[in-house]
Amino acid sequence: MSLETQISPKYAVQMRGILKSFGAKKVLSEFNIDIKKGTVHALLGENGAGKSTLMNILYGLHRADCGKIFLNGKATNIRSPADAIKNKIGMVHQHFMLIDKFTVLENVILGNETTNKFGILNIKKARDRILKVSRKHGLNIDLDAKVEDISVGMQQRVEILKALYRDADILIFDEPTAVLSPAEIEDFIRIIRKFILEDKTVIIVTHKLREIMNSADKCTIIRSGINVDTLDITEKTCQKDLAQGMICSFTGSNVKRDKFNPGNVVLRVKNLNTKNEKKVLALKNFSLEVRAGEILGVAGVDGNGQKELVDSITGLLKVESGTIEINGKQIQNTSPRNVLDNKVSIIHEDRSKVGLILDYTVAENSVITKYRSANFSKHGILKRKSIRSFAKNLIEKYNIKPNNCANIPARNLSGGNQQKLAIAREISNEPDLLIAVQPTRGLDIGAVEHVHNVLIEERSKGRAILLISLEIDEILQISDTVCVIYNGCNLGEFDRNAADGKKVTNKKKSDKRTLDEKETISKKESDKTTPDEKETINKKESDKRILDEKEIGFLMMGGRKNDYSRKIS
Amino acid sequence: MTTVEKFLKKPIFSLIFSVLLGFLVSSIILVITGYSVPDVLQSLFEGVFSRPRHMANVIIKSTPIILTGVSIALAFKAGLFNMGAEGQFILGSVAALITGSILDLPPVLQVLAIIVSGIIAGALLGALTGFLKSKFGAHEVITGIMFNWMALHFSNFIVNLKEFHKPNSASTFPIKSSGFTGIRSNLGFLKDTSFSDILKTEVNLGIIIAVIVAIFMSIVINKTKKGYEICAIGLNEKAAESAGMNVFKNIIQVMTVSGGISGLAAALMVTGISPHSVSASTNFENNGFNGLAVALIASNSPIGCIFSGLFFGGLLYGGRSVQADVGTPSEIINIIIGVIIFFVAIAKIFPLVVSKFSKKNCEENHA
Ligand SMILES: Nc1ncnc2c1ncn2[C@@H]1O[C@H](COP(=O)(O)OP(=O)(O)OP(=O)(O)O)[C@@H](O)[C@H]1O
Ligand SMILES: [Mg+2]
Numbered sequence: 001m002s003l004e005t006q007i008s009p010k011y012a013v014q015m016r017g018i019l020k021s022f023g024a025k026k027v028l029s030e031f032n033i034d035i036k037k038g039t040v041h042a043l044l045g046e047n048g049a050g051k052s053t054l055m056n057i058l059y060g061l062h063r064a065d066c067g068k069i070f071l072n073g074k075a076t077n078i079r080s081p082a083d084a085i086k087n088k089i090g091m092v093h094q095h096f097m098l099i100d101k102f103t104v105l106e107n108v109i110l111g112n113e114t115t116n117k118f119g120i121l122n123i124k125k126a127r128d129r130i131l132k133v134s135r136k137h138g139l140n141i142d143l144d145a146k147v148e149d150i151s152v153g154m155q156q157r158v159e160i161l162k163a164l165y166r167d168a169d170i171l172i173f174d175e176p177t178a179v180l181s182p183a184e185i186e187d188f189i190r191i192i193r194k195f196i197l198e199d200k201t202v203i204i205v206t207h208k209l210r211e212i213m214n215s216a217d218k219c220t221i222i223r224s225g226i227n228v229d230t231l232d233i234t235e236k237t238c239q240k241d242l243a244q245g246m247i248c249s250f251t252g253s254n255v256k257r258d259k260f261n262p263g264n265v266v267l268r269v270k271n272l273n274t275k276n277e278k279k280v281l282a283l284k285n286f287s288l289e290v291r292a293g294e295i296l297g298v299a300g301v302d303g304n305g306q307k308e309l310v311d312s313i314t315g316l317l318k319v320e321s322g323t324i325e326i327n328g329k330q331i332q333n334t335s336p337r338n339v340l341d342n343k344v345s346i347i348h349e350d351r352s353k354v355g356l357i358l359d360y361t362v363a364e365n366s367v368i369t370k371y372r373s374a375n376f377s378k379h380g381i382l383k384r385k386s387i388r389s390f391a392k393n394l395i396e397k398y399n400i401k402p403n404n405c406a407n408i409p410a411r412n413l414s415g416g417n418q419q420k421l422a423i424a425r426e427i428s429n430e431p432d433l434l435i436a437v438q439p440t441r442g443l444d445i446g447a448v449e450h451v452h453n454v455l456i457e458e459r460s461k462g463r464a465i466l467l468i469s470l471e472i473d474e475i476l477q478i479s480d481t482v483c484v485i486y487n488g489c490n491l492g493e494f495d496r497n498a499a500d501g502k503k504v505t506n507k508k509k510s511d512k513r514t515l516d517e518k519e520t521i522s523k524k525e526s527d528k529t530t531p532d533e534k535e536t537i538n539k540k541e542s543d544k545r546i547l548d549e550k551e552i553g554f555l556m557m558g559g560r561k562n563d564y565s566r567k568i569s
Numbered sequence: 570m571t572t573v574e575k576f577l578k579k580p581i582f583s584l585i586f587s588v589l590l591g592f593l594v595s596s597i598i599l600v601i602t603g604y605s606v607p608d609v610l611q612s613l614f615e616g617v618f619s620r621p622r623h624m625a626n627v628i629i630k631s632t633p634i635i636l637t638g639v640s641i642a643l644a645f646k647a648g649l650f651n652m653g654a655e656g657q658f659i660l661g662s663v664a665a666l667i668t669g670s671i672l673d674l675p676p677v678l679q680v681l682a683i684i685v686s687g688i689i690a691g692a693l694l695g696a697l698t699g700f701l702k703s704k705f706g707a708h709e710v711i712t713g714i715m716f717n718w719m720a721l722h723f724s725n726f727i728v729n730l731k732e733f734h735k736p737n738s739a740s741t742f743p744i745k746s747s748g749f750t751g752i753r754s755n756l757g758f759l760k761d762t763s764f765s766d767i768l769k770t771e772v773n774l775g776i777i778i779a780v781i782v783a784i785f786m787s788i789v790i791n792k793t794k795k796g797y798e799i800c801a802i803g804l805n806e807k808a809a810e811s812a813g814m815n816v817f818k819n820i821i822q823v824m825t826v827s828g829g830i831s832g833l834a835a836a837l838m839v840t841g842i843s844p845h846s847v848s849a850s851t852n853f854e855n856n857g858f859n860g861l862a863v864a865l866i867a868s869n870s871p872i873g874c875i876f877s878g879l880f881f882g883g884l885l886y887g888g889r890s891v892q893a894d895v896g897t898p899s900e901i902i903n904i905i906i907g908v909i910i911f912f913v914a915i916a917k918i919f920p921l922v923v924s925k926f927s928k929k930n931c932e933e934n935h936a
Contacts, residue, residue, distance in 0.1 A: 340812075348811065368812045
């Protein structure tokens, strides 16, 4: 722990001796932190380290068992979010707290309505103020759009606007970028950098080192509820420093990748047309094939049909026309059950709403897609013992923390550990086709590495893997084949060799610092692949199409239609 | 955490505490309305515990609401609010009446036939509610309320048919006596014991069936594959659906069984308690609605429904003797029952209150 700093008004937030336990489990012990006014302060730590808990304490959602919070040098009691808001603290949660059917304006004023003396809403006055705030910070939101109609990035801005409308000076973001596309992340960073010009303070919890490099002034590393170190982020700070301060298990090395040796087509989607919830065509003549032993990465900006593609395959959405085949058997417009029975497993995008039943225990969640098998039930009776030992197995194998969590509700796991549970369960199904949607969302870098390695291992075992991610790096890093989805169309497929190790820069402008950082990082990433490994890939696949690194980014932004279609071997 | 705190956070403590709080607030109401609190409490207590007969009557009175409680608790596990239990109960009693009046089988078979017909009637209405819910998204509370009224009027219609109606009364003829489940005649051995006054009550087999059903449902919910599915759907329908569970089918199944249990409650009442008939009425008898309170107190645990059903039945039965002894009007007694239920219903907040007021000892935690 760094030297004890004096309590002073120079600091927006100072926390001293914060202790928090849940039952017998100590989550934060003697935690001290100083956050300077007018800075962006990042919190970094393994899954389950206690970051969200710390922020929830600051926002009054949890109460510390003991310890003090000082805001601007003054000891302050924060017992509830209402107290926090009174003290000009705003928080944007990872899962947005917006009402879908309301307009942006209505959402922003909700709970803080401007009324005249008779208690009648004064919408006009509220609108003027919101517009002013939104212009000042370059938020650019259509106040009259319904929340359900705007993108996730825009929804996040609504949350930011909500906090600003309540005069927040201290803004807390818990994993704000997990749901954003690269371009949206850049916008986000631009917006928060602007805040500090007005002496606002931003606290951001994130697992993405690059974002910390790009946006933060300081970074505090938390390990098992202890403040390990606070680093200044300068041009010279290296990602390795951050990573290694955080955990010991991060090796920074890639798993050995067997050479690409695809088998039969497992998933064949042909001329698929699907309407989304609003009855608008979201997939247009969409075709795609995934072969055994292949990871096919689908790159694209959020909302271009990824969700509809997954929902059509998994049987949650009716398709208008076209076919979906698993191992040659048509499964479109059947039931989710039938799809699962055809050896398909899905890592869902939204773990808390679809992937898990948060009020079920970890053990109960671990068999949610396979409780029907003879291993876990007999004559209609659940075999609780086998379920528990199965769960313990997964917990150990995927390092889910705390490691005695089999009988606690999944709700009490940290976000990243919930994600690990969902992944572990699906992979353990030993499917023919694994659909992984944003599989590493919310995971710390050690866990991301682990999951990537597991995916590659599974691919080498001959499974077909459909990877859908907003993170282009992730796609480029582990896919054998990449396709780009834009506006419901498949704009063409490219092989790994072309895409490997290269960075896609978006057409959008970014400040210089961001670009520089990106360069160094991408170099580091490509260094990870050992030379001879690269060579084998080169030799094997040199006949395939070479792709300009910019092309994927260009297509993702809807550059142009590509008539290339893969030759099927 | 200190041991005291641990104890204070136990659910059973919350329950006891809220019952006490309910009595406290009730006492205030009694004082305001000018009744002697000790008298009322004494009368209530004695009305339940002073004689074996009273206790037996509490059990008899509780049997139907234990079952409707289990019925509602089961539906609730699947995220369904079976407001229609009242109507399912009414339909069950009508079916039991018709079967019991028309058929004339040997005793055991007759009872079985009546019970089965009650179950089927309730189950059909439940299934229809479930079907409307899963097929058309019609909310079960709305359809339930509608079906309650339809069942009530249908019952009145049947009661007034000349085949069943007993002249110069509001009710029907009783069912054939081969369908009675009273076991008084089998309890002759109690005659010379201090329990002999139990023989003055209508002891019947209902409670045994109710307890068996509650235990069975508890096993289904906690131990079986089906129960796992039902609870999954109740907790997160979307996750359950994408995990391959058939939400459509499960909702109908749960509502069918739930309705069947309410129908069973009615059949047991018709077979077990005189006048073994159905009366015309402009209003509900509340067997289903009281089940809502029973399930609520039990936090939707079927086993818990046995105890909360007895508790509720005790209040209802004891309340009568208060009315008789102290002269407290039934409205006041209902208010008191309502207050107690209210506090029990919010019992869950007590652990939160405890942690809010407890100052944790930091020194201890440092060690
Ligand atoms: N309500 C709760 N009950 C019991 N344990 C809890 C509860 N909330 C959190 N925990 C435990 O506290 C620890 C810290 O959780 P927290 O959510 O703060 O982690 P985190 O640092 O935000 O991790 P992640 O990066 O995965 O989001 C975890 O081990 C978690 O299991
Ligand atoms: Mg977290």
